[in-house]
Amino acid sequence: MPPERSKRTLLWTSTTYFGEGLPWSFLHQMGTEFLTAIGASKTQISSTSLLHLAVTFKFAWSPLLDFFGKRRTWLWGLQIVLGLGMFAVAAIAPSRNLTVFWMVVAALSIVHATHDIACDGFYLQALDQREQALYSGTRLGAYRLALIVGSSALVYLAGKKGWFWGFGAAGAIMIVTALVNAVVMPHPRESALRAAERGPHPGARAYLTAFQTFVKQPQAVLVLSFLLCYRLGDIMMFAMSKPLLRDLGVDTAHRGILNGLGTGASIVGVIAGGAFVARRGLQRTLVPLIYMQNLGIPLYIGMAVWKPHWAGITAIVVVEQLVGGLGMAGATVFLMQRCRRAFSASHFAMATSVVSLASTFSGYVSGPLNDRLGHPLFFTVAFLASIPSLVLVLLVPKTPVEVDPAPPT
Numbered sequence: 001m002p003p004e005r006s007k008r009t010l011l012w013t014s015t016t017y018f019g020e021g022l023p024w025s026f027l028h029q030m031g032t033e034f035l036t037a038i039g040a041s042k043t044q045i046s047s048t049s050l051l052h053l054a055v056t057f058k059f060a061w062s063p064l065l066d067f068f069g070k071r072r073t074w075l076w077g078l079q080i081v082l083g084l085g086m087f088a089v090a091a092i093a094p095s096r097n098l099t100v101f102w103m104v105v106a107a108l109s110i111v112h113a114t115h116d117i118a119c120d121g122f123y124l125q126a127l128d129q130r131e132q133a134l135y136s137g138t139r140l141g142a143y144r145l146a147l148i149v150g151s152s153a154l155v156y157l158a159g160k161k162g163w164f165w166g167f168g169a170a171g172a173i174m175i176v177t178a179l180v181n182a183v184v185m186p187h188p189r190e191s192a193l194r195a196a197e198r199g200p201h202p203g204a205r206a207y208l209t210a211f212q213t214f215v216k217q218p219q220a221v222l223v224l225s226f227l228l229c230y231r232l233g234d235i236m237m238f239a240m241s242k243p244l245l246r247d248l249g250v251d252t253a254h255r256g257i258l259n260g261l262g263t264g265a266s267i268v269g270v271i272a273g274g275a276f277v278a279r280r281g282l283q284r285t286l287v288p289l290i291y292m293q294n295l296g297i298p299l300y301i302g303m304a305v306w307k308p309h310w311a312g313i314t315a316i317v318v319v320e321q322l323v324g325g326l327g328m329a330g331a332t333v334f335l336m337q338r339c340r341r342a343f344s345a346s347h348f349a350m351a352t353s354v355v356s357l358a359s360t361f362s363g364y365v366s367g368p369l370n371d372r373l374g375h376p377l378f379f380t381v382a383f384l385a386s387i388p389s390l391v392l393v394l395l396v397p398k399t400p401v402e403v404d405p406a407p408p409t
Contacts, residue, residue, distance in 0.1 A: 012184045013139045026089075027109055035048070037163075056360050062346045071122040080175060123139065144267040153260065156256030159253035222397070240378060289329065304379050
């Protein structure tokens, strides 16, 4: 790969996935911190997991982005809409009107899910399989950097200056990100690609073909089962991590600092994990990476039981986020390799929708379950929920569903 192309690819994969990470942080991390800070119930806090429903069902409209307009234009245009929506939440926050808050963030979750389709589809469209693996760490690292900005810097700002400023700053960053992406993203040969994608399947037939080619892939039952299970325990742990920290005496500003340290560790994890997969191949790396991710959950059982001071809490959060990043890198390459290039946006949306279905359910039940069981037993149940994924990862296919064509000689 020429150095110039490598530098440009590094730039746009970073800026676009920063733009994908910030809305997720806004909805799920900043939203959770806001509800925690104003004293909302654990059920209200865990209800932020319901915002995953838009991601869960995005497969229903994902083929529209494959067949109408340019993924590039969809991507940066939706980022503008997301930024404006964040300004709306900032205007609502001082009143603590949770009815209006939930209405606006629900609408934003649909825009966020549609933007995810465009972002992932563009990545798969613009890069071949080798490049997808090579830049997976960069892509996920940029995504996690956005989580640092949202969950740490902006939460800290909100803790010191108020949620109007925290949410408002997120909107401003989102608008700037959209304008940068509109400039730096490449221009793949869209018209030729569209013709190849449609082939003999125009209109509704093409829409159905996208779904059929995904669910009829080799060993589909194993693949779909793994996608359902691999984050069950991780999401349960995440959903109740903020109430646990609050109950251990960690206030909003300090949770912002802790979020930054943890997300920084996760960036190290995803970059190292992406490099590990690119160097050794998914066949050798998926199992150890998924095991490391899920074996980090028992650390939260220890934190709930022993109630350590700040240094112990920090160490646990950093280590868990590090191994979580390693696992995320491997799982993301696995998801990408289950997609056919002709339906890249649709297939990736379907794969992530399956993951989100389980995440939405496990996250939502976490609040009532935590209220009933208490922190130590709840995090034990979260770990038990991860065990099916540790079995399924041994069985799933680890070679691409579609091999890249040989380059012309």
